[in-house]
Amino acid sequence: MTNALSLYLDALRFGAALTVFVSHYSTGRISGGLFWQFDGGRTAVLVFFVLSGFVIAWVSETRERTLEEYGLSRVARLYSVMIPAFLLTAALDSIGKAIDPRLYGPEWGHGTAHPVIDYVLSAVFLGESWTIRVLPGFNVPYWSLNYEAWYYVLFAAAIFLRGRPRVAVLIVAALLAGPRILFLLPVWLMGVAVWRWRAGLPRQLGRPLVAVCLAGFIALEAFGGERLFWRPSSGWLPPDFSTYDFVLGALVALFIIGLANVQLPMPKYRFERLVRGLAGMSFGLYLLHYPLLNFFGTVVPGSPDGALHRVLVFGLALGGALGLASLIEPRKRALKAQLRAALHILLGKPPPPAVARQRLS
DSSP, X not given: OOHHHHHHHHHHHHHXXXXXXXXXXXXXXXXXXXXXTOOOHHHHHHHHHHHHHHHHHHHHHHTOOSHHHHHHHHHHHHHHHHHHHHHXXXXXXXXXXXXXXXXXXXXXXXXXXSHHHHHHHHHTTOTTSTTOOOOSSSOGGGHHHHHHHHHHHHXXXXXXXXXXXXXXXXXXXXXXXXXXXXXXXXXXXXXXXXXXXXXXXXXXXXXHHHHHHHHHHHHHHHTTGGGGSOOOOOTTSOTTOOTHHHHHHHHHHHHHHHHHTSOOOOOOHHHHHHHHHHHTTHHHHHHHHHHHHHHHHHHSOSOTTSHHHHHHHHHHHHHHHHHHHHHHTTHHHHHHHHHHHHHHHHHTOOOOHHHHHHHHO
């Protein structure tokens, strides 16, 4: 992983998060249908899946080479943003419903009959298992975290365990995840394959491969993208699933392989810092923006298609999500240290060096 490749993938990661934001903002009930032609949210989520598989394969070979290190990093990464997102969603949903229930009704496809159960199932990533479909309040983007979390578990079992424990954990995890989540596992594994095979491409083919992948994606989207593929209707399949999911995943995977074999130009330091900073807030942006859009779409006066309403909702939701993410995401390291200390106490192991130094001082 070169510094240049890491920067370009960071730009892709933030771009995918921003695409999801704009896709949700463009709905009629939020912005009166501004950017109604733009529907790239699901495409962006599939990009996230490939990127996630690539990054997880990378860190498991370099920085997180033990099950403890890997597990603590994944738990801290998820819950450092999830817990604030749950609290924010519950608070804003309650206030928004009291002001104007129209943006929070079941007609928008979000069941709210058992909110406590929905939050509990979501907290343990069972919100998309088998035929279950629940969300933590009106936080629609959360659906994909159920997939990511089980991919983390399955990958850990395959890489860090051996013999019967590996088989047992893989079977139990697969049964808990259910067929819907397993159906998109190949897309995530494409990212893992990219990390393993990135050096197998002749360097002179890097640029042509990048160009072909971009041209292929643009052509598919120009002719209708996922609408070109049949979408089977079944509760056993991921939402809006079609064969396009695998086609797009393959294009993204090949695109990254191409990038890994290109001499990428580096921008100036200030621009690099900006990209790194925005990428560091991408998970928070992804998980926090939807409750903010719903809330500001409710409380900002005026018609959704009014210019002032559109500008205020866009700015407040995007600025609020990025601002909160900048405060929340740095807490990941502190949470990981706390989890490590708790794990060592539970297992009767000596405290981590940092904790031991704090006690001595």
